[in-house]
Amino acid sequence: MKKPEEIFEILKNKFPDSDIxxxxxxxxxxxxxxxxxxxxxxxxxLRDEDGLLFDSLMCLSGVDDANGEKIKDEDGSETIKGGTxxxxxxxYSVSLKHKITIRTETDRENPEVDSVxxxxxxxxxHEREAYDMFGIIFLNHPNLQRILMPxxxxxxxxxxxxxxxxxxxxxxxxxx
Amino acid sequence: xxKNKQRKLxxxxxxxxxxxxxxxxxxxxxxxxxxxxxxxxxxQLGFGLACCAIEMMATSASxxxxxxxxxxxxxxxxxxxxxxxxxxxxxxxxxRIKRLYEQMPDPKYIISMGSCSNCGGxxxxxxxxxxxxxxxxxxxxxxxxGCPPRPEALLEGLLKLQEKIRTETLRKKSV
Numbered sequence: 001m002k003k004p005e006e007i008f009e010i011l012k013n014k015f016p017d018s019d020i021x022x023x024x025x026x027x028x029x030x031x032x033x034x035x036x037x038x039x040x041x042x043x044x045x046l047r048d049e050d051g052l053l054f055d056s057l058m059c060l061s062g063v064d065d066a067n068g069e070k071i072k073d074e075d076g077s078e079t080i081k082g083g084t085x086x087x088x089x090x091x092y093s094v095s096l097k098h099k100i101t102i103r104t105e106t107d108r109e110n111p112e113v114d115s116v117x118x119x120x121x122x123x124x125x126h127e128r129e130a131y132d133m134f135g136i137i138f139l140n141h142p143n144l145q146r147i148l149m150p151x152x153x154x155x156x157x158x159x160x161x162x163x164x165x166x167x168x169x170x171x172x173x174x175x176x
Numbered sequence: 177x178x179k180n181k182q183r184k185l186x187x188x189x190x191x192x193x194x195x196x197x198x199x200x201x202x203x204x205x206x207x208x209x210x211x212x213x214x215x216x217x218x219x220q221l222g223f224g225l226a227c228c229a230i231e232m233m234a235t236s237a238s239x240x241x242x243x244x245x246x247x248x249x250x251x252x253x254x255x256x257x258x259x260x261x262x263x264x265x266x267x268x269x270x271x272r273i274k275r276l277y278e279q280m281p282d283p284k285y286i287i288s289m290g291s292c293s294n295c296g297g298x299x300x301x302x303x304x305x306x307x308x309x310x311x312x313x314x315x316x317x318x319x320x321x322g323c324p325p326r327p328e329a330l331l332e333g334l335l336k337l338q339e340k341i342r343t344e345t346l347r348k349k350s351v
Contacts, residue, residue: 149305150268158304165304169267176300176308 001098004030007052014045029101036087036106039114040140046091046100047119054091054100057120061088062130066161068108080162085111085134106136115141133159207346214257214283215246215341218334221256221276222249225263228290228324232262235327245334253279258337260330261316264292264299265307277314285341287333288316291323298323 002010008022011032020042021033034042046054068083089102106113115138116123127138128147135157138144146153155166165174220242224232236242236249250256253276265273277284288310291297296308310316317340320333 150271163304170271172267172270172307172312174267174304174308176296 001096002051003098004032004100007046007098007100008032010049010052011042011045014049015042018042029099031088031101031103033103033105036104036113039087039104039116040119042102043089043114043116043119046102051096053093053096055094056092057116057122057126058090058092058099059088060090060116060123060126060130062086062134062136062159063088064134064159064161065105065108077164078162080108080160083108085136087113087130087136089116111136112139113137114139115144117141133157135160207344210346211342211344214344215338217246218258218285218337219250219256220247221253221259221280222251223259223262223276225261225265225269226290226292228262228292231324231327232260232289232330235330240327240331242331242334245331245338247334253277254281256280257283258285258287260287260289261293261310262289262324264297265310265313266305267307268305270307270310270313273310274313283344285337286310286314286316287318287320287330287337289320289322289330289333290325291321294319294321 005022005024008020008030011020011034015038018038019033019035023031023033046052063086065084065086066080068080071079071081073079084105085108086103086105089104090099091102092099104113111134113136115127117127117138118140124141124143125147127136127141128144130136131138131141131144132146132148145151149158150169153169155169156163158165168174224230234240236247242248247258253259257280259273259277259280261273277286288294292299292306293310296303296306299306300308307313318333318337320329322329325333
């Protein structure tokens with residue numbers, strides 16, 4: 001059983017050329033930030049390294065940080081330009097009974113993150129959902145298509161903070 | 177030949193306006209007979225969407241016994257007379273509901289059960305994925321309010337539908 005701080009030190013030593021940071025000021029457990037294009041190899045290491053053995057991905061969530069430049073539209077709504085989208089991974093080791101929260105940040109205009117589907121099969125649908133709701137592209141995902149919204153939904157990604165619902169979908173009025 | 181008990185039932189239902197002394201003949205209007213047959217055997221499409229479907233299943237079960245009104249679930253829209261929209265209608269599901277409705281043979285009826293399918297319910301404002309009322313895609317006969325409605329409310333909705341069917345006419349309606 002290891003504390004997040006110890007796991008952070010292990011990662012820091014194993015991947016010295018990656019920008020890995022730890023945030024200890026969170027109200028919950030500490031969060032370790034890793035670069036989006038290193039997610040796959042770091043995940044594989046977390047899963048297979050003796051003493052870590054994170055065999056379970058409890059949850060994978062997308063987040064819109066909404067930290068870009070907010071541009072007011074004519075109708076009063078806001079569009080966000082720039083900034084970041086994040087993906088959070090909650091990992092648990094069944095055998096060692098420890099857990100960790102990993103976060104990666106990606107560019108909002110071109111959001112690309114490594115897929116961890118080859119590492120934890122759970123990630124398949126979770127990543128599809130994050131793609132569906134936030135438009136985050138998971139590189140090397142075997143079947144990255146929408147999971148909840150209609151497959152042909154072309155009005156954007158609903159959980160982005162500047163999302164605007166369309167007036168009609170296939171002849172059906174959408175707003176109340 | 178009708179047995180006395182059956183004839184009494186028909187009289188009680190207002191289908192027969194007179195009782196005959198001979199017990200082997202019934203006179204009624206074709207319209208009344210058709211309506212009576214229809215409203216007494218509403219086969220329901222076995223179809224549920226959300227938490228309302230649980231109440232609908234409870235209504236079908238022995239305690240509330242939908243079958244005493246002639247409502248039994250059918251596994252195919254081709255054999256169904258009524259569809260109960262029991263739950264949240266998403267935009268994705270709305271297209272499927274429309275298709276199911278179109279697959280049902282006439283005459284067909286719709287009960288919209290619960291706030292979600294009536295008007296979007298709790299998703300009315302921020303439900304980017306919810307159709308705000310199933311009557312935007314198919315013509316609803318009876319709206320049952322509630323979130324979810326209790327089985328008694330659904331039964332009341334069915335009785336309202338039966339009342340509606342009782343007054344139907346075979347005459348061609350002008351469009």
